[in-house]
Amino acid sequence: xxxxxxxxxxxxxxxxxxxxxxxxxxxxxxxxxxxxxxxxxxxxxxxxxxxxxxxxxxxxxxxxxxxxxxxxxxxxxxxxxxxxxxxxxxxxxxxxxxxxxxxxxxxxxxxxxxxxxxxxxxxxxxxxxxxxxxxxxxxxxxxxxxxxxxxxxxxxxxxxxxxxxxxxxxxxxxxxxxxxxxxxxxxxxxxxxxxxxxxxxxxxxxxxxxxxxxxxxxxxxxxxxxxxxxxxxxxxxxxxxxxxxxxxxxxxxxxxxxxxxxxxxxxxxxxxxxxxxxxxxxxxxxxxxxxxxxxxxxxxxxxxxxxxxxxxxxxxxxxxxxxxxxxxxxxxxxxxxxxxxxxxxxxxxxxxxxxxxxxxxxxxxxxxxxxxxxxxxxxxxxxxxxxxxxxxxxxxxxxxxxxxxxxxxxxxxxxxxxxxxxxxxxxxxxxxxxxxxxxxxxxxxxxxxxxxxxxxxxxxxxxxxxxxxxxxxxxxxxxxxxxxxxxxxxxxxxxxxxxxxxxxxxxxxxxxxxxxxxxxxxxxxxx
Numbered sequence: 001x002x003x004x005x006x007x008x009x010x011x012x013x014x015x016x017x018x019x020x021x022x023x024x025x026x027x028x029x030x031x032x033x034x035x036x037x038x039x040x041x042x043x044x045x046x047x048x049x050x051x052x053x054x055x056x057x058x059x060x061x062x063x064x065x066x067x068x069x070x071x072x073x074x075x076x077x078x079x080x081x082x083x084x085x086x087x088x089x090x091x092x093x094x095x096x097x098x099x100x101x102x103x104x105x106x107x108x109x110x111x112x113x114x115x116x117x118x119x120x121x122x123x124x125x126x127x128x129x130x131x132x133x134x135x136x137x138x139x140x141x142x143x144x145x146x147x148x149x150x151x152x153x154x155x156x157x158x159x160x161x162x163x164x165x166x167x168x169x170x171x172x173x174x175x176x177x178x179x180x181x182x183x184x185x186x187x188x189x190x191x192x193x194x195x196x197x198x199x200x201x202x203x204x205x206x207x208x209x210x211x212x213x214x215x216x217x218x219x220x221x222x223x224x225x226x227x228x229x230x231x232x233x234x235x236x237x238x239x240x241x242x243x244x245x246x247x248x249x250x251x252x253x254x255x256x257x258x259x260x261x262x263x264x265x266x267x268x269x270x271x272x273x274x275x276x277x278x279x280x281x282x283x284x285x286x287x288x289x290x291x292x293x294x295x296x297x298x299x300x301x302x303x304x305x306x307x308x309x310x311x312x313x314x315x316x317x318x319x320x321x322x323x324x325x326x327x328x329x330x331x332x333x334x335x336x337x338x339x340x341x342x343x344x345x346x347x348x349x350x351x352x353x354x355x356x357x358x359x360x361x362x363x364x365x366x367x368x369x370x371x372x373x374x375x376x377x378x379x380x381x382x383x384x385x386x387x388x389x390x391x392x393x394x395x396x397x398x399x400x401x402x403x404x405x406x407x408x409x410x411x412x413x414x415x416x417x418x419x420x421x422x423x424x425x426x427x428x429x430x431x432x433x434x435x436x437x438x439x440x441x442x443x444x445x446x447x448x449x450x451x452x453x454x455x456x457x458x459x460x461x462x463x464x465x466x467x468x469x470x471x472x473x474x475x476x477x478x479x480x481x482x483x484x485x486x487x488x489x490x491x492x493x494x495x496x497x498x499x500x501x502x503x504x505x506x507x508x509x510x511x512x513x514x515x516x517x518x519x520x521x522x523x524x525x526x527x
Contacts, residue, residue, distance in 0.1 A: 086127065094134050097141060107144045108151075129162045132170070139170045146170070161192040165200040172204025180204035195227040202236045206243075214240055231257065235267045242275020247284075250275045266292075266300045273303065277310040285310050301330060309338060312345040320345060336369050347377045355385050372403045380410050383417040391417060395430065405439045415448040424452035431468075441472050447479060454487030462487060478509045485512065 093110075100106050128149050135142035146167040153159055164187040171180035184201045187193075198221045205214035218237060221229055234257040241250035254272065257264065269292050276285035289307055292299045299307075304327045311320035320342065324331065331338055343361050346354045358381065375398060382391035391414070398405070405411060411434075418427035431445050446469045453462035462484075466476065481504045488496040504511050 090127070090131055090134060094131070097135070098138060104144060104147070108148050111145065111148050126162060129166050132166050139173045142170050143167060159190065159192070161187065161194040161197055164192055165196040168197065168200035168204055172200070172207045175208045177204055177208045177210060193224070193226055195221065195230050195233065198227070199232050199236060202233065206236060206240050211240055211244065231262045231265055231268065234262065235271055238268060238271040238275065242271055242278055245279045247275060247279050247281065264297060266297055266303065269297060270302055270306055273306045273310065277306065277313060280313070282310065282314045301327060305331070305335060305338060309341055312341045315345060315348060317345060317349055317351065332364050336365055339364055340371065340374055343374065344377065347381050355381060355387060372401070375403060376405060376410065380413055383413040386417055386420055388417060388421045388423070392426070399433055399437055404437065408440055408442045408444070411440050411442055412444045415445055419448050419452060422452070424449065424456065427452065443469070443474055443477065443479070446474065447483060450483045450487070454483065454490070457491055459487065459491060459493070481509060
């Protein structure tokens with residue numbers, strides 16, 4: 001008996017988030033069930049307290065070469081034009097599907113009306129996989145395409161292992177391991193037992209953090225007679241161990257694949273480098289990169305991006321800048337997170353021109369890629385470099401954006417900049433705003449105000465600071481009394497100096513020896 005498989009709720013949410021002016025957040029986003037499957041039933045668990053995904057960017061132009069590569073053995077001009085025409089049709093169909101704000105029925109109708117003529121052309125079975133690959137940014141929509149494909153199965157167009165592998169990969173991408181496992185079992189029941197199916201489920205386990213299940217599945221694959229692990233399988237294991245910082249296991253996996261005469265590829269070395277970066281093993285990272293440059297497997301653009309990230313994390317600014325020059329155009333156009341990583345590296349450094357370099361990189365980040373934590377780092381850099389006006393502008397923007405700072409070291413850096421620039425009135429204004437915005441409040445804020453007021457002999461305002469401290473349950477400590485003592489001493493307030501010394505004695509703090517002459521020796525002997 002056929003059961004119902006619906007993915008339409010999640011797919012509709014994806015396209016609505018892209019094309020609606022005011023996207024609505026459903027009570028239970030990503031809730032769906034799979035439909036019309038002869039051997040398969042699954043109901044997705046409700047995700048509580050989840051939020052709608054951010055609106056994805058519009059689909060990029062379809063890469064005709066990826067379709068052409070499927071049929072690379074054909075070289076006639078007529079066939080090349082036919083492939084290019086196919087690429088354009090796939091691109092148009094993808095755009096129409098993304099804009100279809102409807103349920104499973106509407107998506108199926110679009111596929112049948114617009115795509116059936118070329119999706120089922122003779123010899124074009126893999127086009128379905130390419131089409132699902134183009135919809136990677138909308139995994140639920142891609143799974144709708146897979147569901148439609150499953151409903152069209154007949155004797156002349158049976159399901160293929162590549163289609164199941166792609167669907168399992170999409171299930172892993174949405175972190176639905178149960179769906180991936182049931183698709184895997186369905187493929188096995190249809191005698192579609194291939195290494196790509198195993199690899200797809202292993203990757204789904206990795207993406208969802210099921211490391212033990214991934215290793216168990218790998219052992220099952222090694223015991224199969226019909227299929228054996230490939231370099232892709234070992235790349236998944238290397239990535240798994242690297243993410244867990246199990247460097248010994250990662251390197252043992254590399255030795256094992258070499259014993260099996262499997263040739264490492266770019267992905268193998270990239271996963272190794274990524275594992276060393278995660279474990280902060282900079283020497284091994286560099287050694288692996290140099291081995292790639294000297295060996296038969298040359299570094300790819302992805303390798304250079306990894307090394308750029310590694311140099312940034314390790315604080316090796318010289319090599320980071322050299323690597324950035326090699327991939328500047330790619331990073332500026334497509335790798336905004338990597339630009340933020342480079343900015344963080346400059347923030348942690350002490351180079352003289354770091355502010356100028358940070359500004360250059362900041363200009364490359366679009367407004368919609370704004371990150372509050374990066375804004376806070378900039379405030380800290382401006383404070384350390386005494387870029388007072390830039391610091392104040394950033395602080396004002398932080399208040400406007402309702403960003404909160406909760407770390408005492410950063411607050412101390414800010415007040416230290418006010419102190420070095422001798423801006424006590426601006427400091428007082430900043431402290432009031434920080435109190436109202438519930439930023440981190442510490443004694444250093446008030447002590448700095450007291451010292452600056454005392455340096456200008458504004459004793460009354462200095463004494464008012466004590467009341468401000470009391471409002472936040474900050475009692476006077478030894479440093480507070482010493483500030484009062486030095487302020488009154490410099491202004492010749494001997495009576496107030498005596499009171500402060502008495503309070504210091506009362507709380508058991510050390511008293512300056514030069515002021516012992518203020519008191520009678522007989523009185524001291526009684527004490």
